[in-house]
Amino acid sequence: VQLQASGGGLVQPGGSLRLSCAASGRTLSSYTMGWFRQAPGKEREFVAAISWNDGNTYYSDSVKGRFTISKDNAKNTMYLQMNSLKPEDTAVYYCAATPRIFYSGAYYSRAYVYWGQGTLVTVSS
Numbered sequence: 001v002q003l004q005a006s007g008g009g010l011v012q013p014g015g016s017l018r019l020s021c022a023a024s025g026r027t028l029s030s031y032t033m034g035w036f037r038q039a040p041g042k043e044r045e046f047v048a049a050i051s052w053n054d055g056n057t058y059y060s061d062s063v064k065g066r067f068t069i070s071k072d073n074a075k076n077t078m079y080l081q082m083n084s085l086k087p088e089d090t091a092v093y094y095c096a097a098t099p100r101i102f103y104s105g106a107y108y109s110r111a112y113v114y115w116g117q118g119t120l121v122t123v124s125s
Contacts, residue, residue: 001025001114005095008119011085015123019080021095021116028052032102033078035069036109037091037121044109047093048080051102058102063089085123092118 007019021033034049048069049058057069068081078095096112105111 001028001031001097003095003097003114003116005093005116005119008093008121010122010124012125013085013087013123015085016081016083017085017121019082019093019095019119019121021078021080023076023078023097028076028097030101031097031099032106033071033095033097034106034112035078035080035093035095036112037089037093038118039088039091042091044094046107046109049102049106050078053101056102058107060107082121085121087123090121090123092120094118 002024004022011017031052032049035047036044037047038044046060047063048067050069050071066084070079095116097114098112
């Protein structure tokens, strides 16, 4: 599976961005796909995930209510709609995939096999 992330950029606090992650190489049935982020000097952290089969979604507490993860089966693409952005959301955002249905371990980066290249989101006035 190849993953291509896009959509990052510079946005003011309170603004919105939508990230995309296009997958190719195989079908994603029974996969879990997720978004992680890594700020300078910090460890990579879980943001959100979605089960490709049933569309169930999972969020970190820090983004719940502000970010929405979704998918387009026909386009094999996952999205992350980010609203009410804060300076602390500044990070490189990575999309990832694992050939398993969601489980408790999927909150951690080590559960994911495939990774996109990352896209930078900067929230600043």
